[in-house]
Amino acid sequence: MKLSFSKYHGAGNDFIVIDNRKGVFIPEQNLIKNLCHRQFGIGADGLMLLENEANADFRMRYFNSDGNEGTMCGNGGRCITHFANKLGVIGKQTRFVGIDGEHEAIIDPDSTVNLRMNDVQNVLVDDEYCLLDTGSPHCVCFVKNVDKVDVEREGRILRNSLQPELGGVNVNFVEFVGDKLIIRTYERGVEAETLACGTGSVAAAIAANVRKNSNQTSYLLEAKGGALRVKFEKIENNTFRNIWLQGPATHVFDGEIKLV
Numbered sequence: 001m002k003l004s005f006s007k008y009h010g011a012g013n014d015f016i017v018i019d020n021r022k023g024v025f026i027p028e029q030n031l032i033k034n035l036c037h038r039q040f041g042i043g044a045d046g047l048m049l050l051e052n053e054a055n056a057d058f059r060m061r062y063f064n065s066d067g068n069e070g071t072m073c074g075n076g077g078r079c080i081t082h083f084a085n086k087l088g089v090i091g092k093q094t095r096f097v098g099i100d101g102e103h104e105a106i107i108d109p110d111s112t113v114n115l116r117m118n119d120v121q122n123v124l125v126d127d128e129y130c131l132l133d134t135g136s137p138h139c140v141c142f143v144k145n146v147d148k149v150d151v152e153r154e155g156r157i158l159r160n161s162l163q164p165e166l167g168g169v170n171v172n173f174v175e176f177v178g179d180k181l182i183i184r185t186y187e188r189g190v191e192a193e194t195l196a197c198g199t200g201s202v203a204a205a206i207a208a209n210v211r212k213n214s215n216q217t218s219y220l221l222e223a224k225g226g227a228l229r230v231k232f233e234k235i236e237n238n239t240f241r242n243i244w245l246q247g248p249a250t251h252v253f254d255g256e257i258k259l260v
Contacts, residue, residue: 001259005042006083007252010075010113012196012225013045014252017083020049021058029067031259036065042257045187045194046073048080050089053097057090060098064189072100072135074198074245075228078113081105082249100135111250117202117243120232123210130207131162134243137169138203142211146175146182151193155186172200174208180220181208195225198245205230206240 003025006017016035018025027049036044046064053059060080064070077098084090085107092107104116117135124131130140139158143149155171162169171186183204185197205219209232218231228247232240 002256003259004254004256006086006254007042007044008079008083009250009252010079010196010198011228011247012223013073013075013079013194013198014043015076015079016042016044016047017080018047018049019083019087020051020061023051025049027061027063027069031067032063033065033067035257036067042255045190046070046076048073048076048083050080050084050087056097056102057094058084058096060096062099064187066189066191068189069099070136070189072098072118072199074115074117074135074200074202075196075247075249076198077103077105077115078198078245078247079249081107081113081115082111082251086251098135111248112246113249115198115245117199117245119239119241120202120206120243121239123206123238125210129158130203130210131169132203132206134199134202134206136199137163137166138172138200139169140172140174140204140207142208143173143175146173146184149173149184151184151186155193156191159186159188159191170197170200170203172197172204174204176208179216180222181205183221183223185223196223196228198228198247201228202230202243202245206232206243209234209240210238
């Protein structure tokens, strides 16, 4: 069987995206893990399926590079929106369903994709970190020099020790530089540092607002893979709504691979 796919890049994350509206592709853990393998497969941080959804334009299913179905991926949501537009499934605006519920997205003329995230409540603030769920569970640690953090070691420790009932957390190390944030992320499912993380950027922006008790509701975040902007409305200290993740989504190439 030959599998057609597209490769996308979204501000530091890369994805395999498959049109699965006919249900031909059966997502099996080892198969997805092998497709995402950077030496022996196509190579990606994750794999997404665009599927039919009766009450929306489409359904997004996201799988981590370890082959397991994951929680919401913000950069993935932006890339699959671009993919759906390329297929002619949608125009410049869409409403789709992810594992965490319904999302809206808008494609700007410059190909920036704006993704509306779910409301966030219950930001837990500790002396060392903040915990919150932005479609995926995140820990945000504020540091003085993010470049000096051993993200692989420190991230792995926190990823496995916090909220084990949720399968652990993603871990973000964030530095304030003026009004912007510099971010590095250890992602569960990838089990390594990635060049960017959409839901992590949303978590970092909200945690920054809470940590500084700030009126700032728009943040530029710089990751190793590129820049993202997060905007939101603050209702009270622990409630945020109308959250938008903004950034580029780039179609890299289309391909075909033989499944054996």
